[in-house]
Amino acid sequence: MNKNLLIAVFVLIIAISGYVAFTNYQSPEDTEASDKITALSTFTIIADMVAEVGGDKINSISLTKPGAEIHGYQPTPDDLVQASKADIMFENGMNLEVWTEKLRASIPDVPVVRVSTGVEVQYIAEDAYAGKPNPHAWMSPEQGLIYVENIRKGLTAAAPEHEQYFAARAAAYSDKIRAVDTKLAAALGQLPENNRVLVTCEGAFSYLTSDYNLEEEYLWAINSESQGSPQQVAKIIEVVKAKNIPAVFCESTVEPRIQQEVVAATGARLGGVLFVDSLSPADGPASTYLNLLEHTADTIISGLTTN
Numbered sequence: 097m098n099k100n101l102l103i104a105v106f107v108l109i110i111a112i113s114g115y116v117a118f119t120n121y122q123s124p125e126d127t128e129a130s131d132k133i134t135a136l137s138t139f140t141i142i143a144d145m146v147a148e149v150g151g152d153k154i155n156s157i158s159l160t161k162p163g164a165e166i167h168g169y170q171p172t173p174d175d176l177v178q179a180s181k182a183d184i185m186f187e188n189g190m191n192l193e194v195w196t197e198k199l200r201a202s203i204p205d206v207p208v209v210r211v212s213t214g215v216e217v218q219y220i221a222e223d224a225y226a227g228k229p230n231p232h233a234w235m236s237p238e239q240g241l242i243y244v245e246n247i248r249k250g251l252t253a254a255a256p257e258h259e260q261y262f263a264a265r266a267a268a269y270s271d272k273i274r275a276v277d278t279k280l281a282a283a284l285g286q287l288p289e290n291n292r293v294l295v296t297c298e299g300a301f302s303y304l305t306s307d308y309n310l311e312e313e314y315l316w317a318i319n320s321e322s323q324g325s326p327q328q329v330a331k332i333i334e335v336v337k338a339k340n341i342p343a344v345f346c347e348s349t350v351e352p353r354i355q356q357e358v359v360a361a362t363g364a365r366l367g368g369v370l371f372v373d374s375l376s377p378a379d380g381p382a383s384t385y386l387n388l389l390e391h392t393a394d395t396i397i398s399g400l401t402t403n
């Protein structure tokens with residue numbers, strides 16, 4: 097009897113240890129990875145916002161890399177492979193990512209969330225894009241909050257079991273965006289009345305300048321092949337001279353060559369690199385959306401206030 101009991105216990109121990117061995121076989125990382133939603137965004141800024149809301153329930157991937165020009169981007173065969181892994185896709189909309197058309201056709205079952213839905217749209221006044229929406233709404237923290245809400249809704253639809261988790265993270269992130277908004281208003285509010293003109297390469301700052309009561313001037317409305325014509329350069333040279341503007345700026349995704357022509361003709365300085373269509377690499381000054389906003393204000397202020 098004792099022998100039988102011993103065998104039974106032995107078998108039980110083997111069974112338990114076998115079970116334990118089996119569960120340990122899948123590493124926690126593997127289990128998590130298979131549970132996570134893969135969220136594909138068209139560019140780095142949206143991918144960062146999606147990562148903030150999604151936390152450890154998602155893998156957030158950006159199709160374009162830091163520094164990429166995102167208006168006229170051409171998807172690569174690799175991008176199509178990335179897209180095929182997506183459970184959900186996030187795009188800005190407002191004519192920014194017309195290049196995703198083919199890519200989206202290759203993943204017809206993947207839901208696409210347009211994060212700018214519901215923003216207060218500003219329209220482009222001139223050039224080939226006159227009358228079209230200006231797509232750079234994320235440069236206004238106030239509009240950025242609408243992006244966060246659209247992201248929260250999209251992720252919740254994709255993984256309703258994490259509804260509370262996404263809601264809590266979206267709320268905490270929105271508070272941080274509001275805090276940056278307050279900071280930017282205070283900082284940019286200190287620029288003197290006669291020194292509140294932001295001159296950039298692309299007209300990508302309309303939302304920011306209207307939020308913080310700055311005047312906006314730019315070489316061209318939207319990055320495209322026709323940027324930097326002699327007429328565009330002549331117009332800005334005239335403005336910089338007439339308003340005695342101390343510094344002009346260009347963006348990280350654009351060659352500053354044309355703005356240097358303005359510098360050479362006017363004596364204004366090149367005030368630094370602004371980040372608008374892309375985050376910086378991780379070790380740079382604009383590695384997150386929140387850092388990007390703060391860096392924008394710092395760069396404008398130091399450009400326009402130092403002589």
Ligand SMILES: [Zn+2]
Binds near residue numbers: 167232298300372373
């Ligand atoms: Zn742009």
